[in-house]
Amino acid sequence: MCGIAGLIHRGKSSNVGSELQGMLQALKHRGEDSTGYALYGDTDGKNFIMRFKVGENVGEGSSSVMEDVSVYDERKKIVDETLAEMGAKIVKEERTLPYSLRYEIDYNVKDLLEFSQRIESIPGVEILSMGKSLEVIKDLGNAKMVCDRYSLDKVVGTHAIGHARMATESGVDIKSAHPFWGYPFSDVSVVHNGQLTNYWNNRRVLENKGMRFMSECDSELIAVYLAEKMRDGATLEEGMKASLTGLDGVFTYFVATKDSLGMAKDTMAAKPLVLYESDDLVAMGSEEIAIRSVLPQEIDTYDPFDGEVKVWQI
Amino acid sequence: MANLKTVSKKSKAQSMGMHTEVLTGRTQQKFFNPDEAENFYYFGTYDVDFNKRTELDVKDMTAPEANKEIDNLMSQGYGTIVIKNPQGKHSLGVGILNKLNLIFEGSLGYFGMGSCDGPIVRINGRVGWSCAENLMAGKVVIEKNAGSCFGAAIRGGDLICKGSVGARTGIDMKGGTIIIGGDAGAFTGFMMQRGRIIILGDVGINLGDSMYDGTIFVGGEIGSYGSDAVDAELTKSDQDWLKRKLKVAEIGENFDVSKMKKIVAGKKLWNYDNLEPTEKKGAI
Numbered sequence: 001m002c003g004i005a006g007l008i009h010r011g012k013s014s015n016v017g018s019e020l021q022g023m024l025q026a027l028k029h030r031g032e033d034s035t036g037y038a039l040y041g042d043t044d045g046k047n048f049i050m051r052f053k054v055g056e057n058v059g060e061g062s063s064s065v066m067e068d069v070s071v072y073d074e075r076k077k078i079v080d081e082t083l084a085e086m087g088a089k090i091v092k093e094e095r096t097l098p099y100s101l102r103y104e105i106d107y108n109v110k111d112l113l114e115f116s117q118r119i120e121s122i123p124g125v126e127i128l129s130m131g132k133s134l135e136v137i138k139d140l141g142n143a144k145m146v147c148d149r150y151s152l153d154k155v156v157g158t159h160a161i162g163h164a165r166m167a168t169e170s171g172v173d174i175k176s177a178h179p180f181w182g183y184p185f186s187d188v189s190v191v192h193n194g195q196l197t198n199y200w201n202n203r204r205v206l207e208n209k210g211m212r213f214m215s216e217c218d219s220e221l222i223a224v225y226l227a228e229k230m231r232d233g234a235t236l237e238e239g240m241k242a243s244l245t246g247l248d249g250v251f252t253y254f255v256a257t258k259d260s261l262g263m264a265k266d267t268m269a270a271k272p273l274v275l276y277e278s279d280d281l282v283a284m285g286s287e288e289i290a291i292r293s294v295l296p297q298e299i300d301t302y303d304p305f306d307g308e309v310k311v312w313q314i
Numbered sequence: 315m316a317n318l319k320t321v322s323k324k325s326k327a328q329s330m331g332m333h334t335e336v337l338t339g340r341t342q343q344k345f346f347n348p349d350e351a352e353n354f355y356y357f358g359t360y361d362v363d364f365n366k367r368t369e370l371d372v373k374d375m376t377a378p379e380a381n382k383e384i385d386n387l388m389s390q391g392y393g394t395i396v397i398k399n400p401q402g403k404h405s406l407g408v409g410i411l412n413k414l415n416l417i418f419e420g421s422l423g424y425f426g427m428g429s430c431d432g433p434i435v436r437i438n439g440r441v442g443w444s445c446a447e448n449l450m451a452g453k454v455v456i457e458k459n460a461g462s463c464f465g466a467a468i469r470g471g472d473l474i475c476k477g478s479v480g481a482r483t484g485i486d487m488k489g490g491t492i493i494i495g496g497d498a499g500a501f502t503g504f505m506m507q508r509g510r511i512i513i514l515g516d517v518g519i520n521l522g523d524s525m526y527d528g529t530i531f532v533g534g535e536i537g538s539y540g541s542d543a544v545d546a547e548l549t550k551s552d553q554d555w556l557k558r559k560l561k562v563a564e565i566g567e568n569f570d571v572s573k574m575k576k577i578v579a580g581k582k583l584w585n586y587d588n589l590e591p592t593e594k595k596g597a598i
Binding site: 267268270274287289292296298299300302303305306307 | 401402403404419420421423424439440442443458459460461462477478479480481482497499500501518519
């Protein structure tokens with residue numbers, strides 16, 4: 001089933017970490033295999049923020065084996081060495097969990113694709129997000145569990161999107177969890193509710209064009225699809241409109257960039273979305289109760305129609 | 315309402331507006347004698363007094379708790395209940411088989427007023443997906459917008475949305491009337507079997523896709539017709555009915571119904587021969 005939620009404050013910042021946690025927790029009945037946040041925090045914009053993992057959170061009942069922390073340490077060490085080789089200086093380092101890290105990097109990135117490829121060539125390492133504002137945090141469990149684990153409730157920023165996942169066609173693990181980073185574009189993230197039926201065909205085409213997939217989750221296709229469109233010069237909105245026919249299946253998805261938030265709904269309108277829009281706030285989610293967690297008063301909401309694409313700026 | 319005693323059996327359901335085709339052969343329709351109405355009752359229904367009014371704040375209640383309390387109030391004879399702070403909760407007001415005036419001061423989430431038979435409901439807000447699914451009788455009025463699958467599989471009653479609705483409005487409906495003051499999304503009337511849908515605004519793609527029967531009236535633009543949905547002549551009788559219905563619904567009273575489009579099933583997609591599968595097999 002899955003639930004998605006997003007909000008954008010226009011002209012001001014707010015406690016988006018706490019707000020999104022409330023929205024996603026309201027949707028936990030739609031799935032709590034994993035929960036993910038894409039938070040666009042207030043930063044000075046000087047350094048890149050890289051969220052990455054050096055291992056998986058192996059949940060209870062999984063046939064996978066939890067790796068020893070020493071393995072993570074070794075991978076982290078190689079990441080640090082690789083960054084140093086590329087001339088990147090780690091300004092700040094946080095290791096929330098043994099397998100999950102956050103680096104602030106002082107580095108004049110000329111080619112984010114090459115940078116990412118070098119980091120991800122290290123076995124077991126995956127960049128969850130890269131940007132000057134975006135931070136993708138995702139892990140197993142419901143919204144509150146993930147929020148508490150990563151102390152997200154105090155994050156202040158302008159906008160955010162998130163996902164409460166009920167795993168159906170790929171594993172219960174972090175790499176299959178949403179949001180997906182729009183690799184290799186700085187500050188682009190995607191969450192999706194639905195099912196894409198031309199995933200493999202599109203994946204083969206996009207991989208032949210040099211795009212990268214990290215999971216076998218169909219939703220990742222949206223991030224890669226949009227990234228490829230933008231790489232070829234399309235605007236975000238143009239890419240999203242193309243996706244209405246380029247992607248087959250049922251979907252409602254959100255995409256966020258450094259300064260915008262967009263939604264797209266397939267031509268069959270098979271997946272739910274409720275939207276609230278005012279001059280200073282746009283909030284949307286799979287169900288109205290998500291919006292009610294940040295706006296408990298009586299408000300006017302509506303369902304976007306089939307084939308609708310909307311983009312808002314901060 | 316038609317006089318059931320004087321109308322021939324063949325056209326009883328037709329005269330009630332339930333369908334347009336002439337049924338032949340085997341049918342599972344049951345015709346009840348109105349004189350025996352007191353013999354037909356639901357278990358767990360109550361005698362209520364519409365003048366006995368109360369309010370219920372459900373802000374801190376779960377949906378089951380709220381529904382249980384509504385039932386409890388009906389058992390005490392309250393015939394008018396005002397629900398405060400529904401706050402988009404799902405499944406509020408489901409399964410009410412009573413005559414009741416129910417007023418929601420706010421919006422409902424999914425499945426609001428599902429499987430009801432008899433209540434008169436006013437929702438001073440918005441509703442989420444599948445509002446009034448399987449409504450059998452009564453009237454539900456929504457003052458703002460509604461989500462997708464509005465009035466899915468309703469069998470009777472009037473379902474009115476003064477704003478716009480999402481996709482698949484009236485999917486699989488088997489009777490009753492759905493009235494939309496604004497626009498409607500894709501696949502409106504998808505696989506509908508009987509009943510009527512009135513849309514005063516525009517409607518999305520695939521209108522009436524694979525409909526078996528029933529009638530759709532559209533006041534605005536149509537995105538596209540679905541499979542087997544075809545235009546039909548808007549008769550004087552249709553216009554009179556539309557005027558009456560819109561007046562009763564307190565919506566679009568001054569709307570020029572003469573310019574509405576009427577869409578019905580082309581009846582090319584299905585075979586209504588009334589044979590059971592085993593009988594078909596024998597015939598082959």
